[in-house]
Amino acid sequence: MSKNFSLRSLLVRPEVATFLMFLAIMIGFYIANERFLDARNIRIVMGITPEYIIVAIGIAILMISGEFDLSVGSVFALVPMTIVQMVHQGIPPWFAIFLGLMIGIIVGFVNGFITLRFGIPSFIATLGMLYIARSLTTVATAGFPPPFPHILPNELFVYQFELFRASLYWALLVAVVLGVMLHRSNVGNWIYATGGDQNAASSMGIKTGNVKMFCFILCGFLAGFAGMIQTFRLEAPLPSQGYLLELESIAAAVIGGVSLFGGIGTVFGAVIGAILIRFLESGIIMARIDAEWFRAGLGSLIIIAVVFNTYISRRATRIGQNKAKD
Amino acid sequence: MEDIIVCEGLNKYYSGVHALKDLSLKIKKDSVVGLIGDNGAGKSTLIKILSGAHQPDSGHIYFEGNKVKFKSTKEAMNLGIETIYQYSALIPEMSIARNIFIGREQTQYNVGNFGLMKTKTMQDDAMKALTDVELHLRSPDTPVNQLSGGERQGVVIARAMYFKSKVLILDEPTNHLSVKETNKVLRFVEGLKSQGVTSIFITHNLSHVYPIADHLCVMARGEKIADLDKRDTTIDHLTDLLVNG
Protein backbone atom coordinates (compact mmCIF):
# COMPACT_ATOMS: atom_id res chain seq x y z
CA MET A 1 0.00 0.00 0.00
CA SER A 2 2.61 2.52 1.03
CA LYS A 3 4.84 1.38 -1.82
CA ASN A 4 1.92 1.81 -4.16
CA PHE A 5 1.39 5.30 -2.83
CA SER A 6 5.00 6.35 -3.35
CA LEU A 7 4.96 5.08 -6.93
CA ARG A 8 1.91 7.18 -7.51
CA SER A 9 3.44 10.24 -5.91
CA LEU A 10 6.49 9.72 -8.15
CA LEU A 11 4.31 9.62 -11.23
CA VAL A 12 2.57 12.84 -10.33
CA ARG A 13 5.89 14.68 -10.33
CA PRO A 14 5.79 16.75 -13.52
CA GLU A 15 9.46 16.30 -14.41
CA VAL A 16 9.00 12.53 -14.27
CA ALA A 17 6.19 12.83 -16.79
CA THR A 18 8.48 14.96 -18.96
CA PHE A 19 11.16 12.34 -18.77
CA LEU A 20 8.73 9.65 -19.90
CA MET A 21 7.64 11.90 -22.76
CA PHE A 22 11.31 12.34 -23.63
CA LEU A 23 11.86 8.57 -23.74
CA ALA A 24 8.76 8.07 -25.88
CA ILE A 25 9.92 10.67 -28.41
CA MET A 26 13.45 9.28 -28.53
CA ILE A 27 12.17 5.76 -29.14
CA GLY A 28 9.64 6.96 -31.71
CA PHE A 29 12.21 8.79 -33.81
CA TYR A 30 14.67 5.95 -33.41
CA ILE A 31 12.13 3.59 -34.91
CA ALA A 32 11.52 6.06 -37.76
CA ASN A 33 15.23 6.34 -38.47
CA GLU A 34 17.96 4.36 -36.75
CA ARG A 35 20.56 7.00 -37.46
CA PHE A 36 18.66 9.29 -35.07
CA LEU A 37 20.63 7.88 -32.15
CA ASP A 38 23.98 7.22 -33.78
CA ALA A 39 27.09 8.98 -32.50
CA ARG A 40 27.12 11.47 -35.34
CA ASN A 41 23.61 12.76 -34.70
CA ILE A 42 24.07 12.83 -30.93
CA ARG A 43 27.26 14.80 -31.46
CA ILE A 44 25.41 17.32 -33.61
CA VAL A 45 22.41 17.73 -31.34
CA MET A 46 24.35 17.78 -28.07
CA GLY A 47 26.73 20.29 -29.61
CA ILE A 48 24.04 22.95 -29.77
CA THR A 49 21.84 21.90 -26.82
CA PRO A 50 23.99 23.17 -23.90
CA GLU A 51 23.32 26.79 -24.83
CA TYR A 52 19.58 26.19 -24.65
CA ILE A 53 19.89 24.24 -21.40
CA ILE A 54 21.63 27.16 -19.71
CA VAL A 55 18.99 29.70 -20.77
CA ALA A 56 16.17 27.32 -19.83
CA ILE A 57 17.57 26.89 -16.31
CA GLY A 58 17.64 30.66 -15.78
CA ILE A 59 14.09 31.03 -17.08
CA ALA A 60 12.86 28.09 -15.00
CA ILE A 61 14.24 29.48 -11.75
CA LEU A 62 12.81 32.92 -12.52
CA MET A 63 9.42 31.41 -13.35
CA ILE A 64 9.46 29.40 -10.13
CA SER A 65 9.93 32.70 -8.29
CA GLY A 66 6.81 33.93 -10.08
CA GLU A 67 8.23 36.16 -12.84
CA PHE A 68 9.04 36.04 -16.55
CA ASP A 69 11.88 37.25 -18.73
CA LEU A 70 11.13 37.82 -22.41
CA SER A 71 14.46 39.54 -23.00
CA VAL A 72 16.69 36.45 -22.81
CA GLY A 73 16.84 36.03 -26.61
CA SER A 74 18.05 39.60 -27.05
CA VAL A 75 20.54 39.36 -24.19
CA PHE A 76 21.76 36.14 -25.80
CA ALA A 77 22.84 38.28 -28.78
CA LEU A 78 23.82 41.49 -27.00
CA VAL A 79 26.38 40.02 -24.61
CA PRO A 80 28.56 38.17 -27.17
CA MET A 81 28.28 41.07 -29.64
CA THR A 82 29.65 43.51 -27.06
CA ILE A 83 32.39 41.07 -26.04
CA VAL A 84 33.54 40.76 -29.65
CA GLN A 85 33.37 44.50 -30.28
CA MET A 86 35.27 45.27 -27.08
CA VAL A 87 38.03 42.88 -28.11
CA HIS A 88 38.18 44.67 -31.47
CA GLN A 89 38.58 47.91 -29.51
CA GLY A 90 41.70 46.44 -27.87
CA ILE A 91 40.23 45.40 -24.53
CA PRO A 92 41.95 42.21 -23.23
CA PRO A 93 39.79 39.12 -23.97
CA TRP A 94 39.14 38.03 -20.37
CA PHE A 95 38.32 41.56 -19.31
CA ALA A 96 35.95 41.86 -22.28
CA ILE A 97 34.26 38.61 -21.24
CA PHE A 98 33.92 39.93 -17.71
CA LEU A 99 32.40 43.21 -18.91
CA GLY A 100 30.13 41.40 -21.36
CA LEU A 101 28.74 39.10 -18.67
CA MET A 102 28.23 42.18 -16.49
CA ILE A 103 25.90 43.49 -19.19
CA GLY A 104 23.75 40.37 -18.77
CA ILE A 105 23.70 41.01 -15.03
CA ILE A 106 22.79 44.66 -15.52
CA VAL A 107 19.96 43.86 -17.93
CA GLY A 108 18.65 41.35 -15.37
CA PHE A 109 18.88 43.99 -12.67
CA VAL A 110 17.04 46.57 -14.78
CA ASN A 111 14.32 44.03 -15.59
CA GLY A 112 13.93 43.30 -11.90
CA PHE A 113 14.09 46.93 -10.86
CA ILE A 114 11.40 48.05 -13.31
CA THR A 115 9.15 45.13 -12.47
CA LEU A 116 9.47 45.40 -8.71
CA ARG A 117 9.82 49.15 -8.26
CA PHE A 118 6.85 50.08 -10.44
CA GLY A 119 4.83 46.97 -9.70
CA ILE A 120 4.22 46.17 -13.35
CA PRO A 121 4.05 42.66 -14.80
CA SER A 122 7.51 41.34 -15.66
CA PHE A 123 5.95 40.19 -18.91
CA ILE A 124 5.69 43.84 -19.96
CA ALA A 125 8.93 45.11 -18.44
CA THR A 126 10.95 42.41 -20.16
CA LEU A 127 8.98 42.72 -23.40
CA GLY A 128 10.28 46.29 -23.50
CA MET A 129 13.76 45.01 -22.77
CA LEU A 130 13.44 42.45 -25.58
CA TYR A 131 13.23 45.32 -28.08
CA ILE A 132 15.76 47.54 -26.33
CA ALA A 133 18.48 44.90 -26.05
CA ARG A 134 17.93 43.69 -29.62
CA SER A 135 18.15 47.24 -30.85
CA LEU A 136 21.36 47.81 -28.87
CA THR A 137 22.80 44.65 -30.42
CA THR A 138 22.11 45.94 -33.91
CA VAL A 139 23.69 49.27 -33.01
CA ALA A 140 26.72 47.47 -31.54
CA THR A 141 27.02 45.45 -34.74
CA ALA A 142 27.74 48.76 -36.46
CA GLY A 143 26.30 47.80 -39.82
CA PHE A 144 28.14 44.64 -40.66
CA PRO A 145 28.75 41.60 -38.38
CA PRO A 146 32.36 41.90 -37.18
CA PRO A 147 34.80 39.01 -37.68
CA PHE A 148 35.40 36.69 -34.73
CA PRO A 149 38.61 37.64 -32.90
CA HIS A 150 40.55 34.42 -32.44
CA ILE A 151 42.37 35.67 -29.37
CA LEU A 152 39.15 34.94 -27.46
CA PRO A 153 39.53 31.72 -25.41
CA ASN A 154 36.62 30.00 -27.13
CA GLU A 155 38.10 26.47 -27.01
CA LEU A 156 37.74 26.53 -23.24
CA PHE A 157 33.98 26.76 -23.67
CA VAL A 158 33.22 24.83 -26.86
CA TYR A 159 36.10 22.41 -27.54
CA GLN A 160 34.77 19.34 -29.38
CA PHE A 161 35.70 16.18 -27.50
CA GLU A 162 34.97 12.73 -28.90
CA LEU A 163 31.20 12.95 -28.49
CA PHE A 164 30.44 16.09 -26.52
CA ARG A 165 31.58 19.68 -26.52
CA ALA A 166 33.06 21.45 -23.50
CA SER A 167 29.87 23.51 -23.44
CA LEU A 168 27.90 20.46 -22.30
CA TYR A 169 30.12 20.22 -19.22
CA TRP A 170 29.60 23.91 -18.56
CA ALA A 171 25.85 23.38 -18.82
CA LEU A 172 26.07 20.41 -16.45
CA LEU A 173 28.08 22.51 -14.01
CA VAL A 174 25.42 25.22 -14.13
CA ALA A 175 22.69 22.60 -13.67
CA VAL A 176 24.38 20.96 -10.68
CA VAL A 177 25.27 24.20 -8.91
CA LEU A 178 21.85 25.76 -9.45
CA GLY A 179 20.07 22.48 -8.80
CA VAL A 180 21.71 22.31 -5.39
CA MET A 181 20.91 25.98 -4.84
CA LEU A 182 17.25 25.55 -5.77
CA HIS A 183 16.53 22.21 -4.17
CA ARG A 184 18.88 22.05 -1.20
CA SER A 185 19.69 25.56 -0.01
CA ASN A 186 17.58 27.93 2.03
CA VAL A 187 17.63 30.38 -0.89
CA GLY A 188 15.87 27.71 -2.95
CA ASN A 189 13.23 27.40 -0.24
CA TRP A 190 12.68 31.18 -0.41
CA ILE A 191 12.36 31.04 -4.20
CA TYR A 192 9.66 28.36 -4.05
CA ALA A 193 7.89 30.19 -1.23
CA THR A 194 7.97 33.51 -3.08
CA GLY A 195 6.57 32.00 -6.26
CA GLY A 196 4.10 29.78 -4.41
CA ASP A 197 2.43 32.54 -2.41
CA GLN A 198 4.14 35.88 -2.16
CA ASN A 199 1.93 37.16 0.67
CA ALA A 200 2.45 34.08 2.79
CA ALA A 201 6.19 34.16 2.12
CA SER A 202 6.58 37.78 3.13
CA SER A 203 4.43 37.25 6.22
CA MET A 204 7.03 34.63 7.18
CA GLY A 205 9.72 37.27 6.92
CA ILE A 206 11.09 36.45 3.48
CA LYS A 207 12.24 39.47 1.50
CA THR A 208 10.39 38.46 -1.64
CA GLY A 209 11.58 41.48 -3.62
CA ASN A 210 15.22 40.53 -3.05
CA VAL A 211 14.51 36.92 -3.93
CA LYS A 212 12.92 37.92 -7.25
CA MET A 213 15.69 40.39 -8.00
CA PHE A 214 18.25 37.63 -7.50
CA CYS A 215 16.35 35.42 -9.97
CA PHE A 216 16.12 38.21 -12.57
CA ILE A 217 19.86 38.84 -12.33
CA LEU A 218 20.66 35.14 -12.51
CA CYS A 219 18.47 34.77 -15.59
CA GLY A 220 20.10 37.73 -17.36
CA PHE A 221 23.56 36.43 -16.52
CA LEU A 222 22.81 32.91 -17.79
CA ALA A 223 21.25 34.22 -21.04
CA GLY A 224 24.39 36.25 -21.72
CA PHE A 225 26.70 33.39 -20.79
CA ALA A 226 24.82 30.98 -23.07
CA GLY A 227 24.85 33.50 -25.92
CA MET A 228 28.60 33.86 -25.52
CA ILE A 229 28.99 30.09 -25.82
CA GLN A 230 26.95 30.07 -29.03
CA THR A 231 29.07 32.81 -30.59
CA PHE A 232 32.22 31.00 -29.48
CA ARG A 233 30.94 27.83 -31.15
CA LEU A 234 29.89 29.49 -34.40
CA GLU A 235 32.89 31.81 -34.35
CA ALA A 236 30.60 34.46 -35.74
CA PRO A 237 28.74 37.12 -33.79
CA LEU A 238 25.33 37.55 -35.39
CA PRO A 239 22.89 40.30 -34.39
CA SER A 240 19.97 37.93 -35.05
CA GLN A 241 21.28 35.29 -32.65
CA GLY A 242 18.70 34.03 -30.15
CA TYR A 243 15.72 35.22 -32.16
CA LEU A 244 12.54 33.74 -30.56
CA LEU A 245 14.69 32.08 -27.92
CA GLU A 246 12.59 33.69 -25.15
CA LEU A 247 9.55 31.68 -26.21
CA GLU A 248 11.53 28.53 -26.74
CA SER A 249 13.06 28.69 -23.27
CA ILE A 250 9.68 29.27 -21.67
CA ALA A 251 8.52 26.27 -23.70
CA ALA A 252 11.43 24.18 -22.39
CA ALA A 253 10.64 25.16 -18.82
CA VAL A 254 6.94 24.49 -19.19
CA ILE A 255 7.49 21.16 -20.93
CA GLY A 256 9.80 20.34 -18.03
CA GLY A 257 6.99 20.90 -15.53
CA VAL A 258 7.58 24.51 -14.45
CA SER A 259 4.31 26.20 -13.61
CA LEU A 260 3.34 29.46 -15.33
CA PHE A 261 1.98 30.60 -11.99
CA GLY A 262 5.22 30.10 -10.09
CA GLY A 263 6.16 27.92 -7.15
CA ILE A 264 6.49 24.66 -9.09
CA GLY A 265 9.33 23.24 -11.16
CA THR A 266 12.79 21.74 -11.08
CA VAL A 267 16.16 22.35 -12.69
CA PHE A 268 16.12 18.76 -13.94
CA GLY A 269 12.80 19.37 -15.68
CA ALA A 270 14.13 22.46 -17.48
CA VAL A 271 17.21 20.53 -18.64
CA ILE A 272 15.09 17.68 -20.00
CA GLY A 273 12.71 20.18 -21.60
CA ALA A 274 15.57 21.89 -23.45
CA ILE A 275 17.09 18.60 -24.62
CA LEU A 276 13.68 17.34 -25.69
CA ILE A 277 13.08 20.34 -27.94
CA ARG A 278 16.45 19.93 -29.69
CA PHE A 279 15.95 16.21 -30.29
CA LEU A 280 12.42 16.87 -31.51
CA GLU A 281 13.84 19.28 -34.06
CA SER A 282 16.51 16.82 -35.14
CA GLY A 283 14.09 13.90 -35.24
CA ILE A 284 11.69 15.73 -37.51
CA ILE A 285 14.48 16.62 -39.90
CA MET A 286 15.87 13.07 -39.90
CA ALA A 287 12.48 11.49 -40.41
CA ARG A 288 12.49 13.52 -43.65
CA ILE A 289 9.43 15.40 -42.58
CA ASP A 290 9.31 18.99 -43.77
CA ALA A 291 11.26 20.97 -41.15
CA GLU A 292 8.37 23.38 -40.89
CA TRP A 293 6.61 20.70 -38.86
CA PHE A 294 9.06 21.30 -36.02
CA ARG A 295 7.05 24.24 -34.76
CA ALA A 296 3.79 22.33 -34.97
CA GLY A 297 5.43 19.51 -33.01
CA LEU A 298 6.80 21.89 -30.41
CA GLY A 299 3.43 23.58 -30.10
CA SER A 300 1.65 20.29 -29.56
CA LEU A 301 4.23 19.24 -27.02
CA ILE A 302 3.72 22.42 -25.00
CA ILE A 303 -0.03 21.97 -24.95
CA ILE A 304 0.17 18.28 -24.07
CA ALA A 305 2.67 18.96 -21.28
CA VAL A 306 0.61 21.72 -19.68
CA VAL A 307 -2.69 19.87 -19.98
CA PHE A 308 -1.07 16.80 -18.50
CA ASN A 309 0.55 18.67 -15.63
CA THR A 310 -2.66 20.49 -14.81
CA TYR A 311 -4.51 17.19 -14.82
CA ILE A 312 -2.08 15.40 -12.53
CA SER A 313 -1.76 18.27 -10.09
CA ARG A 314 -5.58 18.40 -9.77
CA ARG A 315 -5.58 14.66 -9.23
CA ALA A 316 -2.84 14.87 -6.62
CA THR A 317 -4.78 17.50 -4.71
CA ARG A 318 -7.92 15.43 -4.92
CA ILE A 319 -6.16 12.29 -3.67
CA GLY A 320 -4.99 14.25 -0.66
CA GLN A 321 -8.35 15.80 0.08
CA ASN A 322 -10.17 12.51 -0.16
CA LYS A 323 -7.60 11.02 2.15
CA ALA A 324 -8.11 13.83 4.64
CA LYS A 325 -11.86 13.24 4.68
CA ASP A 326 -11.47 9.57 5.70
CA MET B 1 -1.34 37.97 36.34
CA GLU B 2 0.98 40.23 34.37
CA ASP B 3 0.14 41.71 30.98
CA ILE B 4 2.20 40.46 28.06
CA ILE B 5 0.92 43.03 25.56
CA VAL B 6 -0.32 46.52 26.29
CA CYS B 7 -1.60 48.85 23.55
CA GLU B 8 -2.21 52.51 24.20
CA GLY B 9 -4.18 54.85 21.96
CA LEU B 10 -3.54 53.13 18.63
CA ASN B 11 -4.79 54.92 15.51
CA LYS B 12 -4.61 53.76 11.94
CA TYR B 13 -5.83 55.46 8.79
CA TYR B 14 -6.06 53.87 5.36
CA SER B 15 -6.22 56.67 2.79
CA GLY B 16 -9.10 58.40 4.55
CA VAL B 17 -10.63 55.42 6.36
CA HIS B 18 -10.14 55.70 10.11
CA ALA B 19 -9.78 51.95 10.65
CA LEU B 20 -8.57 52.04 14.26
CA LYS B 21 -9.73 54.73 16.68
CA ASP B 22 -7.75 55.35 19.84
CA LEU B 23 -7.61 51.70 20.72
CA SER B 24 -6.18 50.62 24.07
CA LEU B 25 -5.97 46.99 25.13
CA LYS B 26 -4.28 44.83 27.74
CA ILE B 27 -3.63 41.16 27.20
CA LYS B 28 -2.81 38.88 30.11
CA LYS B 29 -0.11 36.29 29.88
CA ASP B 30 -1.16 32.68 29.19
CA SER B 31 -4.74 33.58 28.37
CA VAL B 32 -6.95 33.07 25.35
CA VAL B 33 -8.42 36.37 24.23
CA GLY B 34 -11.37 36.34 21.87
CA LEU B 35 -11.42 39.38 19.62
CA ILE B 36 -14.82 39.67 18.01
CA GLY B 37 -16.60 42.19 15.80
CA ASP B 38 -18.53 42.47 12.58
CA ASN B 39 -16.95 42.77 9.13
CA GLY B 40 -14.82 45.87 8.83
CA ALA B 41 -14.68 46.43 12.60
CA GLY B 42 -10.90 46.76 12.48
CA LYS B 43 -9.89 43.41 13.90
CA SER B 44 -7.45 42.55 11.14
CA THR B 45 -6.04 46.03 11.24
CA LEU B 46 -5.31 45.72 14.96
CA ILE B 47 -3.55 42.41 14.63
CA LYS B 48 -1.57 43.53 11.59
CA ILE B 49 -0.17 46.24 13.81
CA LEU B 50 0.57 43.82 16.63
CA SER B 51 2.32 41.48 14.22
CA GLY B 52 4.46 44.16 12.59
CA ALA B 53 2.81 43.91 9.16
CA HIS B 54 1.48 47.49 9.48
CA GLN B 55 2.67 50.41 11.56
CA PRO B 56 0.22 52.51 13.62
CA ASP B 57 -0.12 56.20 12.77
CA SER B 58 -0.04 56.97 16.48
CA GLY B 59 -0.05 55.15 19.81
CA HIS B 60 2.28 52.80 21.63
CA ILE B 61 2.75 49.08 22.06
CA TYR B 62 4.46 47.45 25.04
CA PHE B 63 5.60 43.85 24.93
CA GLU B 64 6.55 42.24 28.26
CA GLY B 65 6.81 45.70 29.72
CA ASN B 66 9.10 47.14 27.05
CA LYS B 67 8.04 49.66 24.47
CA VAL B 68 8.32 48.16 20.99
CA LYS B 69 8.02 49.44 17.42
CA PHE B 70 7.89 46.66 14.85
CA LYS B 71 9.06 47.57 11.39
CA SER B 72 8.39 44.10 9.97
CA THR B 73 6.73 40.80 10.81
CA LYS B 74 10.22 39.39 11.20
CA GLU B 75 10.92 41.73 14.12
CA ALA B 76 7.73 40.68 15.87
CA MET B 77 8.47 37.02 15.17
CA ASN B 78 11.93 37.39 16.66
CA LEU B 79 10.32 38.54 19.91
CA GLY B 80 7.91 35.61 19.84
CA ILE B 81 4.75 37.05 18.31
CA GLU B 82 3.57 34.72 15.60
CA THR B 83 0.55 35.41 13.44
CA ILE B 84 -1.75 33.14 11.52
CA TYR B 85 -3.52 35.25 8.94
CA GLN B 86 -6.98 35.06 7.53
CA TYR B 87 -5.45 33.55 4.44
CA SER B 88 -3.31 30.58 5.29
CA ALA B 89 0.36 31.41 5.81
CA LEU B 90 1.44 28.22 4.09
CA ILE B 91 2.69 27.63 0.58
CA PRO B 92 0.31 25.05 -0.91
CA GLU B 93 2.80 23.27 -3.19
CA MET B 94 5.56 22.98 -0.61
CA SER B 95 5.98 20.12 1.83
CA ILE B 96 4.96 20.33 5.47
CA ALA B 97 8.59 20.29 6.61
CA ARG B 98 9.62 23.05 4.23
CA ASN B 99 6.62 25.12 5.22
CA ILE B 100 7.38 24.82 8.91
CA PHE B 101 10.88 26.15 8.32
CA ILE B 102 10.18 28.87 5.73
CA GLY B 103 12.53 31.75 6.39
CA ARG B 104 14.04 29.91 9.39
CA GLU B 105 15.63 26.92 7.69
CA GLN B 106 18.20 24.87 9.55
CA THR B 107 21.33 25.08 7.45
CA GLN B 108 24.93 23.95 7.29
CA TYR B 109 28.00 25.02 5.28
CA ASN B 110 26.78 28.58 5.70
CA VAL B 111 28.13 31.54 3.80
CA GLY B 112 26.59 34.56 5.45
CA ASN B 113 22.84 33.98 5.57
CA PHE B 114 22.96 31.28 2.95
CA GLY B 115 23.53 27.58 3.40
CA LEU B 116 22.42 24.08 2.55
CA MET B 117 19.34 22.87 4.36
CA LYS B 118 19.64 20.03 6.85
CA THR B 119 16.78 18.20 5.20
CA LYS B 120 16.78 15.21 7.53
CA THR B 121 16.82 17.28 10.73
CA MET B 122 14.08 19.49 9.37
CA GLN B 123 11.92 16.49 8.52
CA ASP B 124 12.40 14.93 11.94
CA ASP B 125 11.77 18.17 13.79
CA ALA B 126 8.70 18.87 11.67
CA MET B 127 7.28 15.48 12.60
CA LYS B 128 8.00 16.14 16.28
CA ALA B 129 6.37 19.57 16.10
CA LEU B 130 3.24 18.04 14.58
CA THR B 131 3.06 15.33 17.23
CA ASP B 132 3.39 18.01 19.92
CA VAL B 133 0.10 19.52 18.81
CA GLU B 134 -1.44 16.06 18.51
CA LEU B 135 -1.46 16.20 14.74
CA HIS B 136 -0.63 12.82 13.28
CA LEU B 137 0.24 13.00 9.61
CA ARG B 138 1.83 10.40 7.43
CA SER B 139 4.92 12.17 6.28
CA PRO B 140 6.65 15.56 6.59
CA ASP B 141 7.14 15.49 2.81
CA THR B 142 3.43 15.69 2.05
CA PRO B 143 2.63 18.88 0.15
CA VAL B 144 0.37 21.14 2.16
CA ASN B 145 -2.24 21.24 -0.62
CA GLN B 146 -3.00 17.63 0.18
CA LEU B 147 -4.09 18.51 3.74
CA SER B 148 -7.53 19.45 4.93
CA GLY B 149 -8.19 22.98 6.17
CA GLY B 150 -8.05 21.98 9.82
CA GLU B 151 -4.81 20.07 9.32
CA ARG B 152 -3.30 23.13 7.64
CA GLN B 153 -4.14 25.31 10.62
CA GLY B 154 -2.63 22.55 12.77
CA VAL B 155 0.62 22.80 10.80
CA VAL B 156 0.68 26.57 11.27
CA ILE B 157 0.11 26.19 14.99
CA ALA B 158 2.80 23.49 15.17
CA ARG B 159 5.16 25.91 13.45
CA ALA B 160 4.42 28.62 15.98
CA MET B 161 4.95 26.19 18.84
CA TYR B 162 8.19 24.87 17.39
CA PHE B 163 9.66 28.35 17.30
CA LYS B 164 8.58 28.97 20.89
CA SER B 165 6.16 31.78 20.28
CA LYS B 166 4.96 33.61 23.34
CA VAL B 167 1.95 35.10 21.63
CA LEU B 168 -0.01 33.45 18.86
CA ILE B 169 -2.43 35.62 16.91
CA LEU B 170 -5.03 33.76 14.88
CA ASP B 171 -7.10 35.77 12.41
CA GLU B 172 -10.27 33.81 11.62
CA PRO B 173 -8.50 30.43 11.77
CA THR B 174 -11.85 28.63 11.54
CA ASN B 175 -13.07 30.36 8.39
CA HIS B 176 -14.30 27.94 5.73
CA LEU B 177 -13.79 24.96 8.03
CA SER B 178 -16.29 22.20 8.69
CA VAL B 179 -17.62 21.74 12.23
CA LYS B 180 -15.26 18.83 12.84
CA GLU B 181 -12.23 20.72 11.54
CA THR B 182 -13.21 23.78 13.57
CA ASN B 183 -13.28 21.71 16.73
CA LYS B 184 -9.83 20.41 15.89
CA VAL B 185 -8.47 23.95 15.65
CA LEU B 186 -10.22 24.97 18.86
CA ARG B 187 -8.54 22.05 20.62
CA PHE B 188 -5.14 23.15 19.28
CA VAL B 189 -5.70 26.62 20.67
CA GLU B 190 -6.95 25.38 24.01
CA GLY B 191 -3.80 23.28 24.30
CA LEU B 192 -1.60 26.34 23.91
CA LYS B 193 -2.54 27.80 27.30
CA SER B 194 -0.96 24.98 29.26
CA GLN B 195 2.22 25.39 27.23
CA GLY B 196 2.63 28.99 28.25
CA VAL B 197 1.41 30.57 25.03
CA THR B 198 -0.94 33.51 24.98
CA SER B 199 -3.37 33.50 22.10
CA ILE B 200 -5.50 36.13 20.48
CA PHE B 201 -8.33 34.53 18.55
CA ILE B 202 -10.11 36.70 16.02
CA THR B 203 -13.46 35.71 14.65
CA HIS B 204 -16.89 37.03 13.92
CA ASN B 205 -18.36 33.75 15.04
CA LEU B 206 -18.85 34.10 18.77
CA SER B 207 -19.79 30.47 19.26
CA HIS B 208 -16.34 29.41 18.11
CA VAL B 209 -14.34 31.44 20.52
CA TYR B 210 -16.66 31.62 23.53
CA PRO B 211 -16.00 28.09 24.85
CA ILE B 212 -12.24 28.48 24.89
CA ALA B 213 -11.76 32.19 25.67
CA ASP B 214 -10.80 33.62 29.07
CA HIS B 215 -11.39 37.15 27.99
CA LEU B 216 -13.47 38.76 25.28
CA CYS B 217 -12.95 41.98 23.48
CA VAL B 218 -15.63 43.39 21.15
CA MET B 219 -14.85 45.87 18.38
CA ALA B 220 -17.09 47.97 16.16
CA ARG B 221 -16.22 50.70 13.65
CA GLY B 222 -12.57 50.74 14.69
CA GLU B 223 -13.30 51.14 18.39
CA LYS B 224 -13.24 48.80 21.33
CA ILE B 225 -16.80 48.74 22.68
CA ALA B 226 -16.36 46.08 25.34
CA ASP B 227 -13.51 44.33 27.12
CA LEU B 228 -14.80 41.67 29.48
CA ASP B 229 -13.72 38.71 31.53
CA LYS B 230 -15.72 35.65 30.54
CA ARG B 231 -16.94 35.29 34.14
CA ASP B 232 -18.54 38.73 33.91
CA THR B 233 -20.52 38.13 30.76
CA THR B 234 -22.81 35.76 28.92
CA ILE B 235 -23.08 34.68 25.33
CA ASP B 236 -26.39 36.58 25.06
CA HIS B 237 -24.87 39.79 26.30
CA LEU B 238 -22.00 39.51 23.82
CA THR B 239 -24.36 38.72 20.96
CA ASP B 240 -26.33 41.81 21.82
CA LEU B 241 -23.13 43.90 21.76
CA LEU B 242 -22.15 42.41 18.41
CA VAL B 243 -25.49 43.02 16.79
CA ASN B 244 -26.29 46.43 18.21
CA GLY B 245 -22.75 47.76 18.44
Ligand SMILES: Nc1ncnc2c1ncn2[C@@H]1O[C@H](COP(=O)(O)OP(=O)(O)OP(=O)(O)O)[C@@H](O)[C@H]1O
Ligand atom coordinates in the same frame (compact mmCIF):
# COMPACT_ATOMS: atom_id res chain seq x y z
N1 LIG C 1 -5.27 47.98 3.06
C1 LIG C 1 -6.39 48.72 3.25
N2 LIG C 1 -6.61 49.83 2.51
C2 LIG C 1 -7.74 50.58 2.71
N3 LIG C 1 -8.68 50.29 3.60
C3 LIG C 1 -8.51 49.20 4.37
C4 LIG C 1 -7.37 48.35 4.23
N4 LIG C 1 -7.47 47.32 5.11
C5 LIG C 1 -8.62 47.53 5.77
N5 LIG C 1 -9.26 48.65 5.33
C6 LIG C 1 -10.52 49.19 5.86
O1 LIG C 1 -10.37 49.33 7.26
C7 LIG C 1 -11.55 48.90 7.93
C8 LIG C 1 -11.21 47.80 8.93
O2 LIG C 1 -10.82 46.63 8.20
P1 LIG C 1 -10.32 45.29 8.87
O3 LIG C 1 -9.82 44.42 7.80
O4 LIG C 1 -9.40 45.60 9.99
O5 LIG C 1 -11.70 44.70 9.43
P2 LIG C 1 -12.00 43.29 10.11
O6 LIG C 1 -12.57 43.57 11.44
O7 LIG C 1 -10.81 42.42 10.07
O8 LIG C 1 -13.14 42.72 9.15
P3 LIG C 1 -13.42 41.21 8.66
O9 LIG C 1 -14.21 40.58 9.71
O10 LIG C 1 -14.21 41.42 7.40
O11 LIG C 1 -12.11 40.56 8.41
C9 LIG C 1 -12.54 48.49 6.84
O12 LIG C 1 -13.40 49.59 6.61
C10 LIG C 1 -11.67 48.23 5.66
O13 LIG C 1 -12.37 48.53 4.48
Ligand SMILES: [Mg+2]
Ligand atom coordinates in the same frame (compact mmCIF):
# COMPACT_ATOMS: atom_id res chain seq x y z
MG1 LIG D 1 -10.31 40.61 9.06
